[in-house]
Amino acid sequence: MFGGEHKQTDIAQSAIFTTGSMRASRLYPALLITLSVMYGDYLFDLSSKIRIYSSYILSPFTQIEYLATDTIDAFDSYFASQKRLTEEIESLKEQIRNLENQNLTLQNTKSSLNELERLFDLSKSFKQKDIFLGKISNFKKFPKEIISVDIRTNKITNDMVAFNAFGLIGVIDELLVNTVKIKPLHDLSLKIPAKNTRTLENIIITGTGESKLFQIEEFKKNGDIALGDEIISSGLGGKFPEGFSLGRVIDIKENDESNFLSVKVENSFDFTFGSTVLFTGP
Amino acid sequence: MNSLDDKKTSIFNFYFFVGLTLIVASIFEVILNNYILFKLTLPLTLMSLIYWNVATPRSIGFFWTMLAGFILDIFLGYLLGTHVVIFLLTSYFSQRYFHRFRALFRLQQSLIVAMIVLIYQIYFILISNNFSNSLIFELMILTFISSLFWPIIYGILRYLRIKLTYGQ
Structure with a gap:
């Protein structure tokens, strides 16, 4: 328990009675030496030589900043180029998607044209008969197979038959305004x-x-x-x-x-x- | 029995520790000088020197004072000994009046340090023989910043000194 008091006393004593190491008797020679060095430097340019040597010795340390900058630049460049590549890849993917869509559209157009060509070939056999075209809008499988076809004419009658590009496919089941429902040839009632x-x-x-x-x-x-x-x-x-x-x-x-x-x-x-x-x- | 001597660091180690802090401060000062656009520098080494002269006047010697001064002279491009002279004089006066300095409040200490820094900067302005309005502005700013830095340097070095001396 007396340790703390002893310590405080010791600290207080050292604080009060301490005398500095730098007395005038030491200061004057130190100043004299320093002034001599200054004069020597003034005469012989010692500091320049020391600077050259020290910069040579310390060059690994002074290069650290440039090394760090180069490293950061390299990282930055790497990630920047990677980002550019990623963006380019995304852009190319988008182009591929667009081309695929175009291709799909063209294929659809081609198949539609083929289909129409076949239908027109087919229509050549219907000499002196009226023919009408309609677009399939819906297909139902249950409770019975029916396809709905949009038409733009009112000249279609219930006794007409329906063809697709392959040939005869069915008969008119129901005639509505602008829509015709067709039942297939394999319907039980036909x-x-x-x-x-x-x-x-x-x-x-x-x-x-x-x-x-x-x-x-x-x-x-x-x-x-x-x-x-x-x-x-x-x-x-x-x-x-x-x-x-x-x-x-x-x-x-x-x-x-x-x-x-x-x-x-x-x-x-x-x-x-x-x-x-x-x-x-x- | 609990003996103080058990925990005390040898004077040899402490002497080197003081020198190390001075060299670190001078390196910081040189690095800082490369980054701030002022012609004058923030005198971290001078403030560290004042602290050690006031806190442990017996432990601070000529060698580290002169070495720190020479380091600054070399890397800041002054004539060899320019910093050393002012460091020696600062050490001398700090040791002469350290009892009075210790008794002051931290704010008063900051004002005294600011005055020393002001004299130190004027000394370099006179040496460089390069007066301008902007230099006076720098002088004021750096003196003010130095007075703000003093409590920080004081706190850090005091903490390190107590850690090294008593291990607490």
């Missing part, structure tokens, strides 16, 4: 007069309700039919024009309890294909 291109035998095909699939009604067991036979519209009845492909025979089944064969016909094209539909009268 019966299409047709003929076998190989045997030229007239037949009736009906829709099965399944996409692209038809069946031949009441084809006798002794009739001539084979797998792969092409079936086209016969034009009988006047509703469907003659000569349009409806499909090929893909399945023939015999039933012992019946006198008729069960024949299935499939077409290859899509009811929903394309964007334009052509209408023509019977």
